[in-house]
Structure formats: structure tokens, C-alpha cells
Amino acid sequence: NAGVTQTPKFRVLKTGQSMTLLCAQDMNHEYMYWYRQDPGMGLRLIHYSVGEGTTAKGEVPDGYNVSRLKKQNFLLGLESAAPSQTSVYFCASSHLSDTRNTIYFGEGSWLTVV
Amino acid sequence: GQNIDQPTEMTATEGAIVQINCTYQTSGFNGLFWYQQHAGEAPTFLSYNVLDGLEEKGRFSSFLSRSKGYSYLLLKELQMKDSASYLCAVPPRNSGYSTLTFGKGTMLLVSP
Numbered sequence: 001n002a003g004v005t006q007t008p009k010f011r012v013l014k015t016g017q018s019m020t021l022l023c024a025q026d027m028n029h030e031y032m033y034w035y036r037q038d039p040g041m042g043l044r045l046i047h048y049s050v051g052e053g054t055t056a057k058g059e060v061p062d063g064y065n066v067s068r069l070k071k072q073n074f075l076l077g078l079e080s081a082a083p084s085q086t087s088v089y090f091c092a093s094s095h096l097s098d099t100r101n102t103i104y105f106g107e108g109s110w111l112t113v114v
Numbered sequence: 115g116q117n118i119d120q121p122t123e124m125t126a127t128e129g130a131i132v133q134i135n136c137t138y139q140t141s142g143f144n145g146l147f148w149y150q151q152h153a154g155e156a157p158t159f160l161s162y163n164v165l166d167g168l169e170e171k172g173r174f175s176s177f178l179s180r181s182k183g184y185s186y187l188l189l190k191e192l193q194m195k196d197s198a199s200y201l202c203a204v205p206p207r208n209s210g211y212s213t214l215t216f217g218k219g220t221m222l223l224v225s226p
Contacts, residue, residue, distance in 0.1 A: 042201070042216050042218035042219055045214075058213065090157070100145060100147075100164075102147070103147075104159070105157050106156060107155065
């Protein structure tokens with residue numbers, strides 16, 4: 001049972017480079033999220049999606065774009081990476097019919113921008 | 115946004131009991147979550163409270179007072195493996211309850 005899978009797990013980028021973080025979930029969840037986690041800042045929501053073809057901005061969306069072309073996948077893009085985007089990125093998902101909206105996280109992607 | 119406050123760090127000894135507090139803004143409340151996160155790993159769900167009172171689940175219990183905007187996580191019979199960060203989270207106001215806002219987490223260190 002894979003749950004939420006993120007790739008890559010580790011990546012080093014040069015300033016100005018672009019990259020895409022891939023997230024896949026096999027739980028048929030409607031909602032998907034991208035969070036970043038930084039020391040002293042906690043988990044902060046970047047973008048989220050409440051269904052295939054829809055996305056919405058979270059607390060810290062600047063510098064990121066997302067796409068949800070398929071229900072099971074949620075992609076996070078960095079068009080021009082900056083050192084301030086050095087962080088741990090967590091993808092997560094939850095089920096629409098779960099009244100608690102329990103969120104399940106992937107294992108994280110460590111990104112360093114130099 | 116939703117202001118969530120929890121202590122930054124706590125220490126305790128193996129076998130002891132520890133209480134981790136969390137306060138939040140009360141307007142638009144729709145439940146409070148506790149997650150556990152070990153270093154270098156993903157957060158995992160611990161508990162959910164939507165009504166006042168204590169919810170017990172093995173060694174872990176979670177308490178909620180909606181009128182006071184206050185919750186705590188109680189860990190009994192502490193074990194070394196309980197050393198982790200504990201995150202309090204609530205849905206942000208006017209979010210449609212489809213997202214969660216997390217506190218900065220409380221790092222718990224359990225010593226022998």
C-alpha cells in the first residue's frame with residue numbers, strides 16, 4: 001500500500017533552474033496539497049487542489065505553480081528556483097467523504113537551491 | 115490566517131507523563147488535529163477532536179475546550195521512541211474546511 005509517493009526525494013538546484021516535484025496517491029483521494037516545512041516556520045501550505053483540473057493558492061504560493069491533470073497526481077513546479085525555496089516539501093492528500101478531513105503525507109522531498 | 119500557539123520545545127524522562135498545549139483562534143472552529151513527526155519523516159495522524167472533552171487512545175490522549183480555544187496532547191508512560199515533533203492543526207477560517215493550518219510544532223525530547 002504505497003499511499004502518497006513523492007519524487008525526487010533529494011535534489012540540488014542552481015539558482016534560476018526549473019524543476020517539477022511529482023506527487024502520486026493511490027487512495028482515490030479528491031484533495032491534494034503541497035506544503036513546505038522550514039525550521040522555525042512549521043508546515044505552510046503552498047497550493048492545493050480539491051479535484052482534478054482545479055487548483056488554489058495556499059499561504060505561500062509565490063514562485064510555485066501546480067497542475068492536477070489526473071486525480072491521482074499533483075505536480076509542483078519551480079520555474080526559476082531561488083535560495084529562499086530551499087526547504088522540505090511535503091505532498092499530502094485527503095478524502096472528500098472523510099468528515100474529519102484527515103490528511104495523509106508523503107515522505108518529503110529535500111530541495112536545496114544554491 | 116489561523117494563529118496557533120504551542121511551546122517550541124519540551125523535555126521529559128522515560129516513563130513520565132507530559133502534556134503539550136495548543137491554543138488557537140476560536141472563530142470558525144471545525145475540529146483540531148494532532149500529528150506526530152519524527153525527524154526526517156512525514157507527519158502522521160495522531161488524534162482529532164471536534165467536541166469538548168478528553169479522547170483517549172492507548173498511551174496518548176487529546177483534550178479540547180472549544181470555549182477557551184485550547185487543546186492538549188497527553189503522553190503517558192513515555193518511551194524513547196516518543197521523541198518527535200508534535201503538531202497541532204486546525205482548518206483555517208473561511209477555507210471550506212478543505213485544508214489545515216499547522217502550528218510550528220513542539221519538539222519533545224525523551225531522555226533515559
